[in-house]
Amino acid sequence: MKKWMTAVTAAVSAVTMLVGCSPEPAKEPAKEPASAAKPDNGGAKPSLKILANYAANLDPNKDVMVADLEKATGYKAEFFMLPQQKPEEKLNIEIASGADYDIIKLTPTQFYTLAAQGALLPLDELINRYGANMKKALLPESWDLAKLGGKTYGIPQKNERPQVGALLQIRQDLLDGLGLKTPETADELYNALKQLKAKYPDKIPFTGSSSDSYVNPTIGSAFQLYNEWTDINGKLVPRIQMPQIKDYFAYMTKLYKEGLIDPDWAINKTTSAEEKYVSGKALMMNVGYTPATRIVPAVMKNNAGAKLAYIQPLKDASGAAGIQADYKLNYVSAVPKSAKHPEDAVKYLDTKLEENNFEFLAIGPKGETFNLENGKYIPIMPAFTDRRNNGYWYLNGIDEHRYPDMWLARLRRDPNLFAAFEEMNKNTAVFKTDPTSLMPPIDEVSKNIQALKKLEQDYFIKLLMGEEKLDGYAAFISQWNSEGGAEMIKAVNNWYQSSKK
Structure with missing residues (x-):
């Protein structure tokens, strides 16, 4: 910019x-500041x-x-x-x-x-x-x-490095029992959920909550809905107005109508969806790498022989995939x-x-709170937490060349946390950066964004429940534009054009 x-x-x-x-290597003398x-x-x-x-x-x-x-x-x-x-x-x-x-x-x-x-x-x-x-x-x-x-x-x-914070997680042990691989396309996901529903009619194939983003990043990839904003011919278009959004809505409403999505999605709280998943009542949900530290052990404890898999961003008809990797000014x-x-x-x-x-x-200090093993920063516990648990609060800028790898030492303190992060972020080739990720605060965005997001979320829930029809999408967008959306789009694009000069 x-x-x-x-x-x-x-x-x-x-x-x-x-x-x-592995066994700890011999400690080197701590490097003095x-x-x-x-x-x-x-x-x-x-x-x-x-x-x-x-x-x-x-x-x-x-x-x-x-x-x-x-x-x-x-x-x-x-x-x-x-x-x-x-x-x-x-x-x-x-x-x-x-x-x-x-x-x-x-x-x-x-x-x-x-x-x-x-x-x-x-x-x-x-x-x-x-x-x-x-x-x-x-x-x-x-x-x-x-x-x-x-x-x-x-x-x-x-922030430390571009990163994906959550993906769909599914009971791979049950897919294995059906002879199914981890889904890679929207059709494969639909087929997997259908077969799970048929085999386990008392289970919920896919659970979530009313607070979940209306575009699930894993599924949205199949419809090229990667970011909040997308550059189309030099103009930024919000996700809710992307041409593919109607196809995504049609796919999700199909899952709901066929009983593949939790019927209580509209009223579920995050905790209630999580309880269904860890108890084994539900078989797939969106899991972030931080919540994974409690979710994964709970699923394993409550479901003997459970095997979990993260579904990578689904491929579209051309084989392309993508997902927003957060990259921002903190x-x-x-x-x-x-x-x-x-x-x-x-x-x-x-x-x-x-x-x-x-x-x-x-x-x-190296050798006291961490060691370098094959170029990786490995924390020495519990010394790392005892001495650097609050270290981030005291930083005033980062070494942007080295800290992206150093930061991983913080995650490696918890095997479940790091395993989830690593699995979610292993395919950097599909990372997409939202063109507004480093945009400064804009008044027209700040004053409208929360109300517009609620409008979008409510519309999605009504579509799932059958209270709205897709043929009313144009009327919804007209309402969205009139309630601050058009003003926001204009302001964002004014910034975008200025930032490229």
């Missing part, structure tokens, strides 16, 4: 009104005040990370958290009152709001003087995410204009991103 700043300037114009979101930054005047370093968002079960000034941060950077720091409820309201009050935080770690919405209000310090000069490590750690294009009007106002922190670490120690703040941020320091702070 060559001109991200142009797009952001337009995007935040309305936001500003908010006033300020790099030399800490020195103040310009050669004197004592000031203590820094750092504000970040809420984290449950964390006292930010008592965690083991505090001492390790001082060891790595040479700076003492006092940490503060925004409240869990109404954090933006508290943030705006703090900034308006001139609170002297040296660093604030912000969500994208919080960052763009404060930058547009003029509450943040431009950092280009300080980064040029003191930011050699951060320049090395971040990819050049990442810096655009923290710019406004051509100036850099923070250090961007994207945080921006900025320096408010009211900061007492802006130079030291940038030095602190930069020192944290020095190669050895970053490894030490992110995953601990």
